[in-house]
Amino acid sequence: MSSTALTGSGTRRGVGADPGAAPRRRRKSRLDPTRNNTAAGIIAWLAALFFALPVLWMVLTSFHSEQDAATNPPSVAASLTLDSYAQFFGSSSGVSPWPPLINSAMASVFSTVLVLLLAIPAAYALSIKPVKKWTDVLFFFLSTKMMPVVAAVLPLYIFAKSSGSLDNIWFLILMYTSMNLPIAVWMMRSFLAEVPVEMLEAAQLDGASLVLTLRKVIAPVAMPGIAATSLICFIFSWNELLLARVLTGVRAGTSPVFLTGFVTSQGLFLAQVCAAAVVISLPVLVAGFAAQDKLVQGLSLGAVK
Amino acid sequence: MTTTALPDTGRRLGRAPLLRPTARERATAWARRAPLMPALIFLIITTQLPFVVTIIISFMNWNALKPTETGFAGFKNYVEVLTNNDFRQAILVTIVLTVSVVLVSLVIGLVLALLLNQKFFGRGLARTLLIAPFLVVPVAAALVWKHAILNPTYGLINGVLTWIGQLTGNANPPQLDLLSTQPLLAVILSLVWQWTPFMMLILLAGLQSRPADVMEAAQMDGATGWQVFRHITLPHLRQYLELGGLLGAIYIVQNFDAVFTLTSGGLGTANLPYAVYQTFYFANEYGVASAAGVIVVIGSIIVATFALRTVFTLFKKEAAR
Numbered sequence: 001m002s003s004t005a006l007t008g009s010g011t012r013r014g015v016g017a018d019p020g021a022a023p024r025r026r027r028k029s030r031l032d033p034t035r036n037n038t039a040a041g042i043i044a045w046l047a048a049l050f051f052a053l054p055v056l057w058m059v060l061t062s063f064h065s066e067q068d069a070a071t072n073p074p075s076v077a078a079s080l081t082l083d084s085y086a087q088f089f090g091s092s093s094g095v096s097p098w099p100p101l102i103n104s105a106m107a108s109v110f111s112t113v114l115v116l117l118l119a120i121p122a123a124y125a126l127s128i129k130p131v132k133k134w135t136d137v138l139f140f141f142l143s144t145k146m147m148p149v150v151a152a153v154l155p156l157y158i159f160a161k162s163s164g165s166l167d168n169i170w171f172l173i174l175m176y177t178s179m180n181l182p183i184a185v186w187m188m189r190s191f192l193a194e195v196p197v198e199m200l201e202a203a204q205l206d207g208a209s210l211v212l213t214l215r216k217v218i219a220p221v222a223m224p225g226i227a228a229t230s231l232i233c234f235i236f237s238w239n240e241l242l243l244a245r246v247l248t249g250v251r252a253g254t255s256p257v258f259l260t261g262f263v264t265s266q267g268l269f270l271a272q273v274c275a276a277a278v279v280i281s282l283p284v285l286v287a288g289f290a291a292q293d294k295l296v297q298g299l300s301l302g303a304v305k
Numbered sequence: 306m307t308t309t310a311l312p313d314t315g316r317r318l319g320r321a322p323l324l325r326p327t328a329r330e331r332a333t334a335w336a337r338r339a340p341l342m343p344a345l346i347f348l349i350i351t352t353q354l355p356f357v358v359t360i361i362i363s364f365m366n367w368n369a370l371k372p373t374e375t376g377f378a379g380f381k382n383y384v385e386v387l388t389n390n391d392f393r394q395a396i397l398v399t400i401v402l403t404v405s406v407v408l409v410s411l412v413i414g415l416v417l418a419l420l421l422n423q424k425f426f427g428r429g430l431a432r433t434l435l436i437a438p439f440l441v442v443p444v445a446a447a448l449v450w451k452h453a454i455l456n457p458t459y460g461l462i463n464g465v466l467t468w469i470g471q472l473t474g475n476a477n478p479p480q481l482d483l484l485s486t487q488p489l490l491a492v493i494l495s496l497v498w499q500w501t502p503f504m505m506l507i508l509l510a511g512l513q514s515r516p517a518d519v520m521e522a523a524q525m526d527g528a529t530g531w532q533v534f535r536h537i538t539l540p541h542l543r544q545y546l547e548l549g550g551l552l553g554a555i556y557i558v559q560n561f562d563a564v565f566t567l568t569s570g571g572l573g574t575a576n577l578p579y580a581v582y583q584t585f586y587f588a589n590e591y592g593v594a595s596a597a598g599v600i601v602v603i604g605s606i607i608v609a610t611f612a613l614r615t616v617f618t619l620f621k622k623e624a625a626r
Contacts, residue, residue: 041425047417051498052434055441057461058449070459073468118347121340131337137345144352146609148559150581151598154591155358178351181344239442242561242578246586256444260566263448270459273452277445288440289433299506 062274069271084275097279099251100258103169105283107244107254108237111176115184115233116226118177123188128195128218138189145182149242157246169252175243180233187232187298191225192218228298231291235284255280356602363595370589382596392597394573395580398489399604402576403557406496407550413497414504414549415542419534421505422512439502447566450495457482488572492563500557504549511545512538554608558601577601 060076061069062085068078088097122141126134156175157166165171195218203213241256248257262276288295326334366378386392421432438446454461463480470478483491515538523533561578568574570583577597585594 037423037425040420040423041428041431044417044420044423044425044431045427047420048431048434051501052437054446054449054454054461054498055437057453058441058445061453072459072464073471074459074461074464118344122344125337125339125341129337131341132334137341141344141348143609144348146555146605147352147356148578148598148601148605150559150561150578151359151602152352152355153582154362154585154594154598155355157585158358158591159355174351178348181348185344235440239444241444241565242582246582256442256562259442259444259448263452268452270452270456273448277442277449281440281442281445284442285437285440288436292433292436295436296506296510299503299510 058274058277061271062278064271066269066271069274084269084271085279087269087272088275088279095258095262097255097258097276100253100255101280103248103252104238104255104280106169107172107176108234111173111180111237112230112233114173114177115180116230118181119184119188119229120222120226122185123192124218126185127189127192128200138186141182141185149179153243153246156243160247166247167249167252169248172244172247172252172254175247176237176240179240179243180236183236184229184233187229188222188225191222191228194225195221224294224297227291228294231287231294232298234287238284359595359598362591363599365592365595367591368589369585369591378592382592383600385593386597386600391575392577392580395575395577395597396600396604398574399558399576399578399601401489402493402496402560403554405493406500406557407553409493410497410500410504410553411546411550413501415508415546417501417505418508418512419538421509435505436502438499439506441499443499443562444566446499447495447563450491450498451484451567455481455483455491457484484568485572488568488574492567492574495567496557496560496563499563500553504553507549507552508542508545511542515541551608551611555605558605558608577604 063080063082064075064078065081065083068075125131126138131137160166160168160171199217200213203217208216239256240254241260244254244257245260248254253261259276259280263273363382364378364380365375366381367375417435421428421435425431441449452460457463457480462483466478466480470476483494519537520533523537528536559578560576561582564570564574564576564579565582570576570579575583578601581594581597581601584590584597588594
């Protein structure tokens with residue numbers, strides 16, 4: 001698509017006119033992707049610091065005392081303390097953050113496992129031995145993702161209420177499975193499509209069993225994909241608010257629900273709010289930073305391929 | 306639900322259709338379909354069924370506080386949604402929010418992707434910092450924006466303004482109160498901050514998939530940086546720009562967390578998802594909420610049709626593999 005764009009734009013005139021001459025060389029080096037680009041680096045770094053500033057500020061404020069947190073101008077160099085964290089985890093505030101953290105962990109981990117159990121066979125059926133009309137099926141999966149949650153949340157609420165599964169973490173786990181399944185099928189399919197057809201055929205010709213083919217040919221290609229898919233499902237479940245707010249309450253409330261209630265119940269203690277935000281974001285931040293490449297790979301493959 | 310709008314892709318795999326499939330072939334076809342079925346059935350039950358119920362409720366008089374007065378309402382709820390000023394405002398807010406956040410984060414994301422595609426000192430760390438907004442739990446991010454950044458008395462923005470004022474000898478530097486004077490702008494700002502890294506990641510993947518031979522040919526031909534950008538990079542990135550924009554749009558149309566946390570829908574910042582939530586959760590107007598929900602879906606289908614077409618063009622290439 002893009003390969004023909006250059007011809008006719010007049011840039012070809014330099015060819016052969018003065019081979020090896022200085023101007024051409026300079027132009028070449030400017031486009032050379034291996035060259036260090038200091039100017040771009042400085043701008044990129046400034047932008048990166050600017051974008052990270054609210055996160056860094058949140059972390060710094062969480063280590064300040066309440067007095068130092070709420071000053072104008074900001075007290076950047078104020079002494080650091082763990083008070084806010086102690087108060088957040090301590091019983092002095094009257095509410096323990098542990099149940100919501102455990103609920104979030106359960107909702108994220110179990111729904112991710114369920115998603116993988118459903119998505120991997122489906123992705124296999126859509127990529128390695130594709131069913132007829134596999135693109136239509138894949139588009140159906142994607143189209144369910146485009147339906148806003150608000151359009152289904154009321155029937156879910158009514159159903160949960162009448163069946164007694166309101167404020168039940170397992171019902172939320174099923175809903176998160178449904179929420180992440182389309183993305184997971186979509187991503188896993190692109191990863192499995194990477195398995196070279198020739199290798200599968202060769203395995204078949206050699207009489208390899210399905211299990212052996214899965215283990216030796218498909219698994220090595222699929223493993224990074226499974227990791228990336230799990231990571232993204234985990235993040236989306238951990239972050240979700242609307243369904244959790246509507247479908248859970250006291251017993252099964254997740255961390256985001258807890259966080260929204262935290263401010264109202266505690267009044268505004270800025271350092272404590274920041275500490276709570278840090279604690280609740282920490283699992284995602286750590287997982288995301290540690291597996292950046294997987295995340296990028298997962299997003300771009302899942303989104304673009 | 307939206308699949309009907311899709312063109313038939315025509316990729317037929319396996320053997321050409323025979324007039325009468327043998328039992329063996331039918332069995333093979335089912336063996337291929339079997340792994341797909343659990344996921345498909347699960348999704349139909351959990352997403353399509355509730356939506357059908359939403360459509361049914363949208364045609365009913367149903368206020369949860371008046372359980373005896375339920376019945377068929379015809380289009381009354383839809384008329385209510387489309388003539389009610391709050392709902393019309395919510396539709397407008399949803400459009401403004403989605404369009405502005407998508408466009409601004411796409412443009413900034415493109416610039417950042419182009420910068421990060423260069424080689425420079427500490428590029429990996431810079432990328433890590435840039436991903437951070439995408440990784441903070443959205444509610445936590447919204448809380449931090451509301452209380453630690455935008456708060457008029459001790460937020461970071463006014464703190465910095467005071468600090469600059471003190472440095473320049475101005476005892477009363479200008480102070481901002483975005484949350485009460487420009488609440489929608491505050492929501493847009495925090496969402497742009499959160500979505501720019503997402504756009505950057507998709508565009509970065511696009512940049513890295515630029516065909517190397519074409520880039521090399523352009524270098525050999527002595528193309529300038531701008532020429533390469535205009536004639537190679539931009540056409541190549543077009544599909545990634547469209548996709549990032551449309552995926553972003555699908556998520557931002559549905560945004561709940563930022564509106565809920567930053568403004569609680571106050572001061573004319575309620576978008577449709579928030580309005581629907583309020584209508585059924587606090588006003589208990591199940592019928593009206595469902596009608597509004599159906600309208601959100603119709604709007605999303607319009608966006609999604611474009612999205613699916615874009616994905617479809619990407620897809621044709623691979624289907625031809």
